Amino acid sequence: MSIVSFRDVSKTFGSHPVLRNVSLDIEEGQVVAIIGPSGAGKSTLLRCVNQLERHSTGEILIDGTPIGGNQRKRDLIRLRQTVGMVFQSFNLWPHLSALGNVMEGPVTVLKTPVAIARQQAEALLKQVGLADHAAKYPGQLSGGQQQRVAIARALAMKPRVMLFDEATSALDPEMVQEVLRVMESLAADGMTMLVVTHEMGFARKVADRVVLMANGQVVEEDAPETFFTNPKEERSRAFLSRVL
Numbered sequence: 488m489s490i491v492s493f494r495d496v497s498k499t500f501g502s503h504p505v506l507r508n509v510s511l512d513i514e515e516g517q518v519v520a521i522i523g524p525s526g527a528g529k530s531t532l533l534r535c536v537n538q539l540e541r542h543s544t545g546e547i548l549i550d551g552t553p554i555g556g557n558q559r560k561r562d563l564i565r566l567r568q569t570v571g572m573v574f575q576s577f578n579l580w581p582h583l584s585a586l587g588n589v590m591e592g593p594v595t596v597l598k599t600p601v602a603i604a605r606q607q608a609e610a611l612l613k614q615v616g617l618a619d620h621a622a623k624y625p626g627q628l629s630g631g632q633q634q635r636v637a638i639a640r641a642l643a644m645k646p647r648v649m650l651f652d653e654a655t656s657a658l659d660p661e662m663v664q665e666v667l668r669v670m671e672s673l674a675a676d677g678m679t680m681l682v683v684t685h686e687m688g689f690a691r692k693v694a695d696r697v698v699l700m701a702n703g704q705v706v707e708e709d710a711p712e713t714f715f716t717n718p719k720e721e722r723s724r725a726f727l728s729r730v731l
């Protein structure tokens with residue numbers, strides 16, 4: 488069963504086509520890495536999944552249910568709950584502690600009782616290696632620590648799918664690995680993940696499938712070993728020769 492399906496999805500900004508006839512299926516428990524040059528439409532593709540952007544034509548199905556169209560606000564809230572997202576910029580609430588950031592969604596949106604939300608948030612912070620930093624504010628945490636709080640915050644909503652949009656691109660090199668390790672352990676726990684990344688090592692090691700996008704289109708979709716050792720498309724070879 489696919490958790491996320493794109494069926495012939497296109498998106499234009501004004502007259503500028505950004506996604507062109509994208510079809511993709513993400514199965515439960517799969518990690519799909521989306522790679523490709525800047526401007527390829529990778530972020531737009533992810534943003535359409537939780538409807539931060541609306542696709543123009545085609546269908547996006549989450550758990551078999553089409554999204555977009557004349558969606559009611561309630562359905563949008565449920566969608567955003569089903570789909571967790573982690574951005575390049577961590578976007579934590581600066582006035583809340585790490586614990587407060589992770590508790591906020593469950594308490595305000597899910598109406599989880601505070602005591603329970605706190606327990607769950609503590610467990611999540613432990614899971615991302617930040618048990619000892621729960622009381623700190625974002626300004627007191629390193630970039631890598633903030634991004635791990637952002638991951639815990641997304642997980643607190645108990646999403647069925649996690650989207651990562653260049654989650655490590657804004658980090659100093661020494662902090663990239665600590666975030667990738669958290670992502671890798673989530674994948675090992677069976678989380679369904681759609682990961683836009685420039686970390687080719689991560690894509691190769693952790694992803695079940697690699698999707699190369701360029702000019703709003705899927706150029707190639709393969710198992711990582713095939714993609715990195717024997718890509719089918721000239722466009723893929725050209726991309727790999729620049730990034731590897």
Ligand code: ADP
Pocket residue numbers: 500505523524525526527528529530531532
């Ligand atoms: P990527 O994440 O692969 O770098 P994006 O999805 O961010 O690509 O962008 C794809 C194209 O869409 C780019 O040409 C970008 O300028 C354009 N684009 C993205 N967001 C908007 C927007 N809100 N309005 C107009 N154009 C946009």
Ligand code: MG
Pocket residue numbers: 529530531652
């Ligand atoms: Mg992007």
